[in-house]
Amino acid sequence: MRALLFRMAILPITAAVGIACGGDNGPGPGAPVLTTVEVSPAAAALFTVAPENAVDLTVVAKDQDGQTMTGLGSPTFSSGNTAVAEVSENGTITATGAGTTQVTVSLTAGGVTETATTTVAVQVAPTSASVQAPQLVFQPQLVDLSAGGAVTWVVGGIHHTVDFTTTNAPADIPELENASAARTFPSQGTFSYRCSIHPAMTGTIRVH
Numbered sequence: 001m002r003a004l005l006f007r008m009a010i011l012p013i014t015a016a017v018g019i020a021c022g023g024d025n026g027p028g029p030g031a032p033v034l035t036t037v038e039v040s041p042a043a044a045a046l047f048t049v050a051p052e053n054a055v056d057l058t059v060v061a062k063d064q065d066g067q068t069m070t071g072l073g074s075p076t077f078s079s080g081n082t083a084v085a086e087v088s089e090n091g092t093i094t095a096t097g098a099g100t101t102q103v104t105v106s107l108t109a110g111g112v113t114e115t116a117t118t119t120v121a122v123q124v125a126p127t128s129a130s131v132q133a134p135q136l137v138f139q140p141q142l143v144d145l146s147a148g149g150a151v152t153w154v155v156g157g158i159h160h161t162v163d164f165t166t167t168n169a170p171a172d173i174p175e176l177e178n179a180s181a182a183r184t185f186p187s188q189g190t191f192s193y194r195c196s197i198h199p200a201m202t203g204t205i206r207v208h
Contacts, residue, residue, distance in 0.1 A: 032063035032064070032065070032067065032069055033063055033064050033110060033112060034061055034062075034063065034069065034072070034107065034108075034109040034110060034112045034113075034114055035062060035063055035064045035112075035114065036061070036062040036066075036114060037059060037060070037061055037062075037075070037105060037106075037107050037114040037115060037116045038059070038060045038061075038062065038116060039057055039058070039059050039060075039105045039116040039117070039118055040057070040058050040060075040118075041055065041057075041118060042118055042119070043118065043119045043120075043121070044093060044118060044119070044120050044121070045121050045123070046085070046093070046095040046120060046121070046122045046123075047095060047122065047123060047124070047125050047144065047208045048095050048096075048097060048098060048122055048123070048124050048125075048208070049095075049125075049188070049208045050188065050208065051188070051190060051206055051208065052144075052206065052208075053094065053095045053208070054092060054093060054094045054095065055092075055093050056091060056092055056093075057077070057087075057091035057092070057093065057103070057105065057118060058091075059075050059091065059105055059107065059116075061107055061109070061114070069109070072107065072109045073107070073108065073109065074089075075091070075105045075106060075107040076089075076105070076106050076107075077089065077091055077103060077104070077105050077106075078103070078104050078106075079093075079101060079102075079103050079104075079120075080101040080102045080103070080104070081099065081101035082096060083096060083097050083099070084096060084097050084098070084099040084100065084101040084120065084122050085101055085103065085120045085122060087103045091105070093118070093120055095120075095122040096122075097122065098122050098123055098124050099121075099122055100119065100120065100121045100122070101119075101120050102117045102118065102119055102120065103117065103118045103120055104116070104117050105117070105118075124146065125144045125145055125146040125149070125206075125207075125208040126144070126145060126146065126149065127145070127146050127148070127149040127150075128145075128149055128150055128151070128152070129143045129144075129145055129149070129150075129151045129152070130151070130152045130153075130154060131143060131151060131152070131153045131154070131203060132154050132156075133153060133154065133155045133156060133158075133160045133195075133201070134156040134158075135156070135158060136158065136198055136200070136201060137201060138153075138195075138201055138202070138203040140203075141202065141203045141204065142203070142204050142206065143203070143204070143205050143206070144206045144208060145185055145205060145206065145207050145208065146207070146208055147185065147186060147187055147188050147207050147208065148184070148185070148186055149184070149185060149207070150182045150183065150184045150185070151182065151183055151185070151205055152180055152181070152182040153173060153176070153180060153181055153182070153183075154180045155176040155177060155178065155179055155180065156177075156178060157177065157178055158177070159175050159176070159177045159197055160175070160176055160177075160195045160197060160198065160201065161173060161174060161175050161176070161195050161196045161197055162181070162183075162193050162195065163193060163194055163195070163196045164191055164192070164193045165192045165193060165194060166189070166190065166191040166192050166193075168187070168189065169191045169193070170183035170184065170185060170191075171183070175197070185205060185207045187207065188207050188208060189207050190204060190205070190206050190207070191204065191205045191206075191207065192204050193205070
């Protein structure tokens with residue numbers, strides 16, 4: 001599980017709900033009142049397994065003037081479908097299965113409760129992928145793949161190589177022209193590569 005993941009914005013605003021004058025009749029005139037809760041990211045695209053299978057939420061409370069409020073209690077989080085994503089008390093969303101759901105954050109201050117939601121889409125990484133090299137760029141530059149899957153590089157009329165710069169990567173692909181070659185990725189990890197002939201050409205394979 002990732003380390004501390006919930007952050008309330010801290011800005012120089014000292015008045016908190018319930019502290020302003022007005023006694024038992026509630027906040028006095030001009031006192032900050034919880035009006036909006038903002039959560040980011042508003043949408044998260046995750047995979048069923050690492051990497052990129054979790055995201056940390058940030059929550060910001062604002063008053064009726066749009067000013068950030070501090071000194072409030074902690075928000076609560078809930079998942080609409082724990083078979084797709086779970087959420088910790090600190091706001092860490094972790095994927096549990098393919099699908100789409102919403103995570104809701106709720107915050108109460110001064111008798112006022114406000115909520116916000118994040119849409120979470122979880123997918124299974126594909127078992128195969130193709131990278132094109134028609135000119136001087138790898139397309140796409142980032143590929144997601146399930147462990148045990150294979151990537152095929154298709155090279156056009158300009159000579160290219162695929163040289164991995166990450167340890168435990170598959171064997172490099174020697175110079176290709178109007179040809180293709182594939183490599184299998186048996187284990188999870190993030191693997192970077194480049195063309196040794198054109199070093200500005202780079203790419204990344206994320207294996208889930």
